[in-house]
Amino acid sequence: MGHLSAPLGLDPDTLCAGLGIGGGDGEPLVTPLIQSTTFCRDKVGSNAPHQYSRVSNPTVAALERALGALENAPPAVAFATGLAAETALFLSLLNSGDHVVCGRTVYGGTTRLLQQLLPDFGITTTFVDSTDLHPVRLAIRPSTRLVFIETPANPTLDITDIRSVADIAHAAGALLAVDNTFLTPILQQPLDLGADISVYSTTKFIEGHSVALGGSLVSRDPTLLERFRFIRKCTGAIQTPFNAWLTLNGLKTLPLRLRRQSESAEIIARWLADRDEISRVYYPSLSICTSRSLIERQHLGFHGAVISFELTGGIESARRFAESLERCALVEHVGSVSTLITHPASMTHADISVDERLDVGITDGLLRLSIGLESPGAIIADLERALASVNVGRGEVLTCAATH
Numbered sequence: 001m002g003h004l005s006a007p008l009g010l011d012p013d014t015l016c017a018g019l020g021i022g023g024g025d026g027e028p029l030v031t032p033l034i035q036s037t038t039f040c041r042d043k044v045g046s047n048a049p050h051q052y053s054r055v056s057n058p059t060v061a062a063l064e065r066a067l068g069a070l071e072n073a074p075p076a077v078a079f080a081t082g083l084a085a086e087t088a089l090f091l092s093l094l095n096s097g098d099h100v101v102c103g104r105t106v107y108g109g110t111t112r113l114l115q116q117l118l119p120d121f122g123i124t125t126t127f128v129d130s131t132d133l134h135p136v137r138l139a140i141r142p143s144t145r146l147v148f149i150e151t152p153a154n155p156t157l158d159i160t161d162i163r164s165v166a167d168i169a170h171a172a173g174a175l176l177a178v179d180n181t182f183l184t185p186i187l188q189q190p191l192d193l194g195a196d197i198s199v200y201s202t203t204k205f206i207e208g209h210s211v212a213l214g215g216s217l218v219s220r221d222p223t224l225l226e227r228f229r230f231i232r233k234c235t236g237a238i239q240t241p242f243n244a245w246l247t248l249n250g251l252k253t254l255p256l257r258l259r260r261q262s263e264s265a266e267i268i269a270r271w272l273a274d275r276d277e278i279s280r281v282y283y284p285s286l287s288i289c290t291s292r293s294l295i296e297r298q299h300l301g302f303h304g305a306v307i308s309f310e311l312t313g314g315i316e317s318a319r320r321f322a323e324s325l326e327r328c329a330l331v332e333h334v335g336s337v338s339t340l341i342t343h344p345a346s347m348t349h350a351d352i353s354v355d356e357r358l359d360v361g362i363t364d365g366l367l368r369l370s371i372g373l374e375s376p377g378a379i380i381a382d383l384e385r386a387l388a389s390v391n392v393g394r395g396e397v398l399t400c401a402a403t404h
């Protein structure tokens with residue numbers, strides 16, 4: 001089969017482990033990195049498969065086949081970053097006068113794009129609590145072309161019912177895009193649940209080692225894919241061959257990493273939930289607000305590697321805690337092989353107004369952990385040490401209604 005094919009229908013472990021295996025005598029075992037910006041033609045006007053690397057490149061194409069195959073879809077469209085992919089999605093589907101319905105708890109950069117840039121082009125967005133179907137239905141207008149959700153949502157890990165929101169969007173003649181960055185195709189298949197487009201920042205779990213930015217759009221609709229490629233060509237937002245090559249390498253261990261990291265996250269989330277210094281833990285399987293049957297239906301066995309939690313004592317304890325950790329780096333990132341901690345209020349969601357941030361549960365004391373491949377015991381020991389340095393009392397336990 002070789003690197004030229006990523007066959008449909010293989011289980012994800014076999015598909016990922018087999019990426020780039022050369023077939024023929026003397027072929028490289030690993031997909032070659034082809035950095036060439038341009039490609040030769042044997043005749044004037046010949047239609048060579050690759051002509052210029054802003055339009056397509058063999059290494060980028062190998063990654064695109066793999067990302068598509070993981071969702072039983074044609075080759076994905078790879079972008080320089082996750083936000084470049086989202087920009088292409090919006091430019092592909094929306095014109096001046098069009099309207100978007102977006103989940104209110106999404107990546108901060110998604111909110112910034114929809115709220116601060118697209119209105120200049122006549123595109124407006126209504127942000128709703130998509131965990132509840134009623135506000136989604138109410139927000140739909142005749143001009144709504146797109147519903148955009150993230151589930152589990154960043155950083156409070158709220159779960160939206162993809163199938164029900166897809167039905168609402170389709171009944172209104174709109175498309176549904178799901179940002180699946182946190183669970184990846186290994187733990188959630190949005191297209192199988194009725195979504196039209198899966199959106200990724202491959203910068204996170206898919207590449208997994210914090211060495212390459214990237215984004216992708218996956219769909220089973222060839223017309224949409226063609227449109228995404230056209231916008232990518234117009235805007236010059238393709239992923240670099242080197243980053244695609246690194247991402248392809250990372251992808252080989254994605255199933256293994258994500259399951260192990262999710263298993264550890266479940267253990268650590270339960271440990272955090274038992275601590276007096278922590279007033280609330282956000283993790284899908286511990287959520288009192290989410291129906292168990294929904295997450296069991298929607299997630300493929302595990303619930304991801306990201307946990308958020310609220311320290312009593314607000315910003316001061318959050319700061320002391322984050323700075324006392326020895327094993328967990330304080331960064332604006334998730335999805336790496338090592339455990340990371342983020343303070344969303346001052347980092348990922350700093351651009352969002354305080355009221356909006358508090359409205360979606362991003363308080364000053366909220367911290368987000370992305371669990372890595374260390375042993376869960378070592379991470380817990382680090383968390384325990386940091387908690388001891390914070391020295392805060394028992395906090396009030398918040399209820400669902402307090403943040404929803």
Ligand SMILES: *Cc1c(COP(=O)(O)O)cnc(C)c1O
Nearest residue numbers: 081082083107154181201203214
């Ligand atoms: C990081 C992230 C993005 C943006 O991706 P970049 O590669 O940083 O541009 C989008 N959505 C989610 C959920 C993310 O975590």
